[in-house]
Amino acid sequence: MRAAHTVEQVRAAEEVELARLPEGALMQRAATGLAVAIADLLGGVYGRRVLLLVGSGDNGGDALYAGAQLARRGAAVEAILLSEQVHAAGLAALLARHGRVVDTTTATRPDVVVDGIVGIGGRPGLRPNAVEALGLFRDVPVVAVDVPSGVGVDTGELDGPHVVADLTVTFGTHKPCHLVDPAASACGVVDLVGLDLDLPEPPIQALQAADVAVLVPRPDPFAQKYTRGVVGVRAGSPEYTGAAVLTTSGASCGLAGMVRYDGPAADEVRARHPGIVASVGRVQAWVVGPGGGDDVDVLLAACLADGVPVVADAAALPHVEPGHSRLVLTPHAGELASMLGTERDAVEADQLGHVRRAAAHFGCTVLLKGRHTLIADPGGRVRVTTSGVPWLAVAGAGDVLAGVIGALLASGLEPFDAASVGSWLHGAAATVAGGGGPVTPEGVADAVATVVSGLTSGLQD
Numbered sequence: 001m002r003a004a005h006t007v008e009q010v011r012a013a014e015e016v017e018l019a020r021l022p023e024g025a026l027m028q029r030a031a032t033g034l035a036v037a038i039a040d041l042l043g044g045v046y047g048r049r050v051l052l053l054v055g056s057g058d059n060g061g062d063a064l065y066a067g068a069q070l071a072r073r074g075a076a077v078e079a080i081l082l083s084e085q086v087h088a089a090g091l092a093a094l095l096a097r098h099g100r101v102v103d104t105t106t107a108t109r110p111d112v113v114v115d116g117i118v119g120i121g122g123r124p125g126l127r128p129n130a131v132e133a134l135g136l137f138r139d140v141p142v143v144a145v146d147v148p149s150g151v152g153v154d155t156g157e158l159d160g161p162h163v164v165a166d167l168t169v170t171f172g173t174h175k176p177c178h179l180v181d182p183a184a185s186a187c188g189v190v191d192l193v194g195l196d197l198d199l200p201e202p203p204i205q206a207l208q209a210a211d212v213a214v215l216v217p218r219p220d221p222f223a224q225k226y227t228r229g230v231v232g233v234r235a236g237s238p239e240y241t242g243a244a245v246l247t248t249s250g251a252s253c254g255l256a257g258m259v260r261y262d263g264p265a266a267d268e269v270r271a272r273h274p275g276i277v278a279s280v281g282r283v284q285a286w287v288v289g290p291g292g293g294d295d296v297d298v299l300l301a302a303c304l305a306d307g308v309p310v311v312a313d314a315a316a317l318p319h320v321e322p323g324h325s326r327l328v329l330t331p332h333a334g335e336l337a338s339m340l341g342t343e344r345d346a347v348e349a350d351q352l353g354h355v356r357r358a359a360a361h362f363g364c365t366v367l368l369k370g371r372h373t374l375i376a377d378p379g380g381r382v383r384v385t386t387s388g389v390p391w392l393a394v395a396g397a398g399d400v401l402a403g404v405i406g407a408l409l410a411s412g413l414e415p416f417d418a419a420s421v422g423s424w425l426h427g428a429a430a431t432v433a434g435g436g437g438p439v440t441p442e443g444v445a446d447a448v449a450t451v452v453s454g455l456t457s458g459l460q461d
């Protein structure tokens, strides 16, 4: 599990550790991890040129101490001081190793720029002198210390100028900005240096393959199709039969024992999936909405009246009312904006705030689709999916996702687990299906089984 904690939580945990350790020890641990990561990026240290951008706080201190360590191993290290006050002991350490203080007119072209402008104490945005320094060597790789300076650390928002890093080396735990877009997209690769902090339950997590392997349902030896769960799909309309085929393709990923289809595209659905039963009967979960027509409000009401968990997607979303706790809503940013009476841009700018607001308002699990899909429950807990690839941004992929989540709900997973596991499998399936190239939504649906078998065989070893 990749965990992210807020600035307040990190500060509280650091305080305990700071009181326990000799002065400066925690920063030295951070700086050593940073120096190792920079050396790895450069493929060596001796003779490499490093430019530190140093702000007023401890983030600049980390950069200065890491710079001193690199200078000791033969790097030529220069520092631009962006504040009159910088970490004094860090600066002394750098100067003792023959690092040089330079300005924007005297800095030498480096092999790497180290962003020690601000860390978790930073407000969003950058001052003009930082923007100028960052503009000096635009094509040089940037390593951000802890966070890319200027991003909203707790919110994942971007407001004003900020660093765009190739690598972010963070300490102790991830912060929300490392997982939540748009800030996450400014982090590049994120490397975590452990500080042995005693941290509370993380408010934000990103499932990893091992976590999904634990959560994914497996049939017991005496399983029957009904004990594994039946998922019902009410999707498609005479105009949009493809949505019915794709949603049932997701539902047929093999994670539930049976798929029922109730709608106008039964022939198309059965032609692709002969195992699907096109008759009404008992189900353990419903999926409703993809490609839905004029009667989608009636269908949603019928699904909810069944008293089983429901995935509501696409055309069903505008008809959802608060108060159904076993509901999973799967909007993209435009759909979530309509549901909350705001604009798509506002949702995209503050994805965490909006998905949490929607989960609290509707009293159910809400999954906001995007590059890093967010899943929130009404209590504010959030999971982030990072397994996807940009090729997944293809029409129909969302229908498949709704079907996969429906199968997981039918198998007995709780809504928050079903949504986050389904989203992770969906992203991983796109990676497998495309092999680095384009995918079709059908291909993604087919690849879910391959991903699951990889996970479960790994566990049996």
Ligand SMILES: NC(=O)C1=CN([C@@H]2O[C@H](COP(=O)(O)OP(=O)(O)OC[C@H]3O[C@@H](n4cnc5c(N)ncnc54)[C@H](O)[C@@H]3O)[C@@H](O)[C@H]2O)[C@@H](O)CC1
Pocket: 014, 018, 026, 027, 028, 030, 031, 055, 056, 057, 058, 059, 060, 062, 117, 118, 119, 120, 121, 122, 123, 124, 125, 126, 127, 145, 146, 147, 150, 171
């Ligand atoms: N607390 C600790 O023990 C540790 C902290 N570490 C480092 O310390 C950092 C936090 O240090 P600080 O609390 O000193 O805070 P920062 O280094 O993030 O800087 C805070 C100062 O920068 C100024 N500032 C805020 N926003 C700004 C902006 N947008 N542009 C320019 N200046 C701005 C403010 O005057 C503020 O006091 C972490 O991110 C991490 O890098 C690590 O060394 C690990 C140990």
Ligand SMILES: Nc1ncnc2c1ncn2[C@@H]1O[C@H](COP(=O)(O)OP(=O)(O)O)[C@@H](O)[C@H]1O
Pocket: 332, 369, 370, 371, 372, 373, 388, 389, 390, 391, 392, 393, 394, 395, 396, 397, 398, 399, 400, 401, 426
């Ligand atoms: N840049 C991206 N990287 C990874 N996944 C993405 C990206 N953009 C969109 N996705 C994923 O692609 C899918 C698109 O779904 P959706 O927008 O509902 O399409 P449709 O309604 O046509 O089925 C979602 O699962 C979303 O998370």
Ligand SMILES: [K+]
Pocket: 059, 115, 116, 117, 118, 119, 144, 145, 146, 147, 148, 149
């Ligand atoms: K930084």
